[in-house]
Amino acid sequence: MILIDNNSSKALYEQIYDELTRLILSKVLKPDEKLPSVxxxxxxxxxxPNTIQKAYKSLEENNYxxxxxxxxxxxxxSIELRSIHIRNMEEKLSEAIKSLKELGLNDEYIIDLVRKILKPNVG
Structure with a gap:
């Protein structure tokens, strides 16, 4: 169900959060389904258990x-969650673009970078 990478630089509660959001958005976990207790x-x-509690708290704060x-x-x-997730991803993308611009990269370079990410096997 939940995969944890002990070698990851990402905090354990973030990994749990990410795994649960993945399961929710992919509809493995259904609306109104009860999650395991902490x-x-x-x-x-x-x-x-404190790590699980922290992940659950973040999931609740972000309306998952x-x-x-x-x-x-x-x-x-999940319909509401999808729009929330898209909004969260837009915020992350915006932050990434802002960071790239702060490094002095121009819009065309950033757009080309996005194109490469969207179609990794082309050019």
């Missing part, structure tokens, strides 16, 4: 899941 997931992937007190965490509706 302790259950911690035991499954052998990670500290919702919490029912005393019951658990549940997946939000």
């Amino acid at each position: 302790r259950e997931l911690a035991a499954m992937i052998k990670i500290n 899941i919702y919490t029912v007190k005393g019951v658990g965490n549940f997946v939000k509706d």
Whole structure:
């Protein structure tokens, strides 16, 4: 279900967050489906429960899941999530473009770079 790379420079809670968003957006986890409890997931992937809690908190803050007190965490509706995810990706893309511009790269270079990413086997 959730793949963790212990050699990654990415924090464990971020990896869990990324894996759960992937499962939600690919509809492996269905809307209103209950997620494993913090302790259950911690035991499954052998990670500290605080790390799982941090990932769940981030997922809730970004509207991927919702919490029912005393019951658990549940997946939000995927149609709404898709638009949220697209908005989040637009923000990340905007930040990346801003960083490239701060390095002095011009618009044409950045556009060519995006084209190469979109069609990696061409030219």
